Amino acid sequence: MDLKIGHRHDQMIRRTFRIGALVFAGAMVLVALAAGAAQPGVQLNASVPQSQITLADTLEYRIELTGVMGGQGAQPQPPDFQSAGFQVVGGPSVEQRFNLSPGIQSSSVAYRWALRPLREGTLEIPPARVTLPNGQALASNSIRVTVSKVAAPPPAVSSSFQGEEILPARTGNDAVDRQLSGRLFLRPIIDKTEAFVGEQVTLRFELYQAETLPVVGYGFESRPTYPGFLVEALYQPPRGQLEFQRQTVNGVAYRVATIEAVALFANRTGTVTIPAMVMTVDLPVQQQGRRRPRSPFDDSFFDDLFSDPFGPPTIPARVMTRAIEVKILPLPAENRPTSFSNTVGEFQITAAFDRPQVRQYDVVDLKVQFSGKGKVDAISPPPLPRMNELQLYKEQSSNEMSHAGGLVGGTKTFEFFLRPTVAGDIKFPGLSYTIFNPREKRYVELKTEPLALNVLPAPKSDQPVVISFPTTPGGPSGPAASPVVELNRNIEYIRTTGFLSHGLTAAPLYDSLAFLLFQAVPIALVAVSYGVRRRREKLEGDVAWARRRSARSVASKRLRGAAKLLTPEHGDRFFEELDRALRQFVADQLNESAAGLTADRIAQTLSGRGIETADVDELLALLELCESVRYAVSRPDAAEMRGAFERASELIDRLAKNLRT
Amino acid sequence: MKEKHCEKMKMDRNHSPTGREKIRRGVWGSAVAVAAFLLLCPVLSLAAAPLDGSEMHRRFADANAKYQNKQFQEALEEYLGLIAAGVRDPVLYYNAGNASVQLGQTGRAVVMYERALRLAPRDHLARKNLAYVRPADAGSAPFVLWRPFLYVRDLFSLNEWLIIAEVVVVWIAVAWSLLLLLREGPARSASRGFLVAGIVVAVAIGGFVPWRWYQERGRHIGAVVQKEVVSRHGPSMTLGEHMRLAEGTRVQILSREGNGWLCVRPLDGSGAAHERTYLKADAVEEV
Numbered sequence: 001m002d003l004k005i006g007h008r009h010d011q012m013i014r015r016t017f018r019i020g021a022l023v024f025a026g027a028m029v030l031v032a033l034a035a036g037a038a039q040p041g042v043q044l045n046a047s048v049p050q051s052q053i054t055l056a057d058t059l060e061y062r063i064e065l066t067g068v069m070g071g072q073g074a075q076p077q078p079p080d081f082q083s084a085g086f087q088v089v090g091g092p093s094v095e096q097r098f099n100l101s102p103g104i105q106s107s108s109v110a111y112r113w114a115l116r117p118l119r120e121g122t123l124e125i126p127p128a129r130v131t132l133p134n135g136q137a138l139a140s141n142s143i144r145v146t147v148s149k150v151a152a153p154p155p156a157v158s159s160s161f162q163g164e165e166i167l168p169a170r171t172g173n174d175a176v177d178r179q180l181s182g183r184l185f186l187r188p189i190i191d192k193t194e195a196f197v198g199e200q201v202t203l204r205f206e207l208y209q210a211e212t213l214p215v216v217g218y219g220f221e222s223r224p225t226y227p228g229f230l231v232e233a234l235y236q237p238p239r240g241q242l243e244f245q246r247q248t249v250n251g252v253a254y255r256v257a258t259i260e261a262v263a264l265f266a267n268r269t270g271t272v273t274i275p276a277m278v279m280t281v282d283l284p285v286q287q288q289g290r291r292r293p294r295s296p297f298d299d300s301f302f303d304d305l306f307s308d309p310f311g312p313p314t315i316p317a318r319v320m321t322r323a324i325e326v327k328i329l330p331l332p333a334e335n336r337p338t339s340f341s342n343t344v345g346e347f348q349i350t351a352a353f354d355r356p357q358v359r360q361y362d363v364v365d366l367k368v369q370f371s372g373k374g375k376v377d378a379i380s381p382p383p384l385p386r387m388n389e390l391q392l393y394k395e396q397s398s399n400e401m402s403h404a405g406g407l408v409g410g411t412k413t414f415e416f417f418l419r420p421t422v423a424g425d426i427k428f429p430g431l432s433y434t435i436f437n438p439r440e441k442r443y444v445e446l447k448t449e450p451l452a453l454n455v456l457p458a459p460k461s462d463q464p465v466v467i468s469f470p471t472t473p474g475g476p477s478g479p480a481a482s483p484v485v486e487l488n489r490n491i492e493y494i495r496t497t498g499f500l501s502h503g504l505t506a507a508p509l510y511d512s513l514a515f516l517l518f519q520a521v522p523i524a525l526v527a528v529s530y531g532v533r534r535r536r537e538k539l540e541g542d543v544a545w546a547r548r549r550s551a552r553s554v555a556s557k558r559l560r561g562a563a564k565l566l567t568p569e570h571g572d573r574f575f576e577e578l579d580r581a582l583r584q585f586v587a588d589q590l591n592e593s594a595a596g597l598t599a600d601r602i603a604q605t606l607s608g609r610g611i612e613t614a615d616v617d618e619l620l621a622l623l624e625l626c627e628s629v630r631y632a633v634s635r636p637d638a639a640e641m642r643g644a645f646e647r648a649s650e651l652i653d654r655l656a657k658n659l660r661t
Numbered sequence: 662m663k664e665k666h667c668e669k670m671k672m673d674r675n676h677s678p679t680g681r682e683k684i685r686r687g688v689w690g691s692a693v694a695v696a697a698f699l700l701l702c703p704v705l706s707l708a709a710a711p712l713d714g715s716e717m718h719r720r721f722a723d724a725n726a727k728y729q730n731k732q733f734q735e736a737l738e739e740y741l742g743l744i745a746a747g748v749r750d751p752v753l754y755y756n757a758g759n760a761s762v763q764l765g766q767t768g769r770a771v772v773m774y775e776r777a778l779r780l781a782p783r784d785h786l787a788r789k790n791l792a793y794v795r796p797a798d799a800g801s802a803p804f805v806l807w808r809p810f811l812y813v814r815d816l817f818s819l820n821e822w823l824i825i826a827e828v829v830v831v832w833i834a835v836a837w838s839l840l841l842l843l844r845e846g847p848a849r850s851a852s853r854g855f856l857v858a859g860i861v862v863a864v865a866i867g868g869f870v871p872w873r874w875y876q877e878r879g880r881h882i883g884a885v886v887q888k889e890v891v892s893r894h895g896p897s898m899t900l901g902e903h904m905r906l907a908e909g910t911r912v913q914i915l916s917r918e919g920n921g922w923l924c925v926r927p928l929d930g931s932g933a934a935h936e937r938t939y940l941k942a943d944a945v946e947e948v
Binding site: 491494509525533 | 722759837877
């Protein structure tokens with residue numbers, strides 16, 4: 001009874017599932033039909049946020065493909081912006097939306113370009129076009145935009161940076177520009193606008209953005225070049241990532257990042273203009289209907305950065321500086337010494353030999369070091385006094401730059417390798433080097449102390465045999481010094497003999513058929529070995545099988561032995577061998593002892609194995625013949641022996657074949 | 662006597678070969694086939710030689726003479742001509758690299774030395790010259806414990822690694838076969854040790870073959886062949902500047918954009934520079 005109830009219960013559940021599945025399928029069909037009935041047509045619309053702009057503005061051009069899902073996959077062709085009088089400065093960026101509400105399956109794909117007008121007047125952007133996957137061609141509306149001349153520069157940011165010309169950010173939308181005023185700007189900081197040739201001018205660009213201003217990304221429209229200057233980079237954002245620090249100015253909290261800091265050293269006089277830096281800062285744009293109340297501006301334009309799962313649409317704001325003019329003064333002509341070295345900066349000088357005593361014709365290293373502030377790598381070598389006692393063999397220089405405190409400086413070391421040609425005490429006069437100190441605005445003569453060098457006579461003759469050089473700069477010197485100095489590094493010489501490839505081609509071996517075929521060799525080796533082993537194991541483990549396998553070869557061996565006795569004088573031995581061959585063959589095939597095989601046993605067993613009676617009779621007749629001839633008085637003739645041999649051979653072949661099958 | 666011989670012949674004809682005979686014949690046949698195959702390989706490779714040997718050496722000597730006469734452009738063209746004719750030899754790449762250096766084309770020199778080192782990784786001259794022409798800040802030294810593995814990997818070319826692997830495979834096959842064929846005894850113990858040693862060697866070197874393959878063939882490496890190339894954030898000149906790459910900087914080519922741009926990742930320089938960036942295709946030559 002319980003079983004019956006359980007069975008019915010199962011049937012009810014199964015039936016309920018079936019009905020549910022049918023209802024669900026029907027509902028899906030209805031939804032699909034309803035969706036098909038409610039499909040609106042695919043539309044292509046073009047739009048711009050404002051129809052009046054200036055030449056300095058950037059226009060956002062947007063085309064949107066809306067409609068049923070079928071519109072997907074179509075790629076709109078934008079109009080020819082160039083002929084319409086616009087230059088593409090960004091885009092296209094793609095934004096896709098889906099509406100999968102029951103009955104309203106639609107999607108929209110929006111493409112946006114950032115355009116800059118190339119001329120003033122009323123410009124018309126022709127329609128964009130698209131061909132749908134079903135072959136239908138659509139065109140958008142055309143757009144008219146009035147472009148006027150660049151408006152008067154907006155008022156500078158009124159802030160605590162009075163006296164500085166700081167330009168506000170521009171987006172092309174006046175309302176937004178007003179919102180951004182004082183909240184986003186680029187500030188150039190230059191330490192002086194008048195400097196001498198070769199004097200350091202430090203320039204830094206800082207980006208200020210109000211803490212409440214959400215920013216998506218940064219980019220450069222143009223970075224200043226520095227014609228007329230030698231440039232030394234003081235700061236670059238690590239990995240291109242801006243490093244912001246919090247700073248409060250007049251009660252407004254800013255995030256401030258240094259964009260670039262450089263030390264400039266003018267190499268020509270006159271007024272030098274440093275071009276403006278222009279950055280684009282991407283600001284998030286609020287999408288209609290998705291506005292969230294916590295916009296930083298409490299304005300419909302901006303919205304939270306994370307409000308859109310497909311990424312927020314942005315509007316680029318241009319922040320820029322004005323071009324900066326720097327007046328470069330020539331070095332004063334009055335009181336300019338004739339020995340002036342053209343070096344500008346604040347430096348000290350030292351000089352010393354690497355060892356106080358040297359052997360005649362050996363080389364001694366005179367190190368002259370400049371240290372201080374200024375462009376050290378531009379320091380020219382100091383002139384050495386003419387001395388017959390010391391020959392200049394070679395000179396080299398190295399420098400170490402530092403940017404401590406934003407001031408370029410460091411040390412530059414000149415090394416003069418001198419070879420004394422006479423023995424005795426040599427007085428090396430002090431060096432004199434004149435530089436221009438821009439801070440004191442006067443020429444300064446740097447001097448070193450005179451140096452003494454004791455030169456020992458050459459060991460054997462006046463002419464040097466082996467010249468001992470000091471090691472490379474910074475290395476050990478004195479007795480442990482290396483005997484060889486590298487004069488000039490260069491590449492190793494070409495190879496002039498032979499090739500190296502030794503038959504190996506550049507193509508990988510696995511592309512060669514021969515190499516691939518060779519892979520079969522080790523596999524075949526192991527496979528053959530495995531087969532041999534298996535066979536050996538079977539031979540050793542199954543005696544009957546082993547005897548059967550070897551029966552034919554053993555019989556052949558005996559037949560070969562009998563063939564050697566195929567003459568009438570060996571008749572008895574021949575038939576004895578023939579008898580053994582036949583008996584042993586049958587015994588091996590039946591896995592029995594040859595000695596115990598009687599005629600009856602042979603007939604019975606072979607008949608049981610399906611051997612034809614004629615063959616059995618033939619075998620028994622041959623065995624009987626062998627028996628009778630062995631004990632006969634007369635010798636068998638050759639024909640009889642040959643006939644018996646042939647019969648035995650053929651019989652063994654037949655039996656082997658039949659017993660195998 | 663003649664009759665006896667005829668009978669013997671007849672008897673042999675009547676007897677089909679036994680299983681053992683078949684095996685013996687099969688083994689001999691296989692051995693002959695393998696020997697013929699091994700003999701044929703060098704013959705085939707010789708047959709595939711692109712140029713006549715004397716012609717090849719004459720042109721090589723001509724190119725060297727031009728280099729010695731400081732006709733570097735002509736020498737470079739001669740070396741490249743030989744390479745284009747199918748002579749893929751590290752010496753040619755090395756000499757072409759030297760000629761490129763003399764012409765001030767350090768980017769192309771880097772490409773040539775890299776090609777030479779792919780074929781002859783132990784060529785210390787090519788390695789030295791490559792170090793000479795590469796940009797000064799061409800990457801930091803790898804972690805100290807990692808260096809032995811890199812050293813071993815770069816000790817052999819891919820083809821040499823393949824031959825080594827093949828030798829080890831044959832070694833294992835022979836040892837395995839002996840283990841299968843020999844009966845218990847000292848010889849079988851020795852073959853067992855032989856097999857274990859082969860497996861150990863195979864495990865030890867097994868990783869280097871795919872690693873070397875990845876280095877040589879698995880990724881596309883190129884070098885900047887123009888002076889001071891500025892990369893972009895995307896495949897267009899309208900996009901922002903990204904990096905400045907010195908000539909000779911090695912890059913990994915990640916993809917080829919359809920419009921003549923390459924998406925690359927610099928391999929030289931500090932860690933910060935190892936981001937993907939975009940370069941015009943003509944600024945990079947693939948190794």
